Amino acid sequence: MALLQMFRTAQTNGATRSLCCTAALQSKEWRLSKGFSANRTAEGILTDGPDYTFLDGRPTPLLKKQQLRMIKQQDYATKIVELTSELEFAKNRYQDKIRMEQEERDAVLRNRLKPKGKQLKK
Structure with missing residues (x-):
């Protein structure tokens, strides 16, 4: 090179x-x-990494960058959960809308005029 x-x-x-x-x-x-x-x-x-460690094994407090990173990751996680629930709601609403339209079509077909007289006996 x-x-x-x-x-x-x-x-x-x-x-x-x-x-x-x-x-x-x-x-x-x-x-x-x-x-x-x-x-x-x-x-x-x-x-x-931490600047120091305790000899008795206690955890050291988080550094400022670690705290900020943790808060940012929590914000990402809550946003993901929120958007996922909105997406599920939208999917369910769309399916319900399609189902309701199908039920309306079926109701119109059931309620249409019925034949009378000799055609009814067939």
């Missing part, structure tokens, strides 16, 4: 300077190719 080099030139007070970010790009590409996140500080054992 060829080395990836990007140079940015900035003009400041008549002087030019070159900035190279090859190492950062290679690190990002390596992390992505290994299945890690692009930003190493976004997630991981060092950022997600």
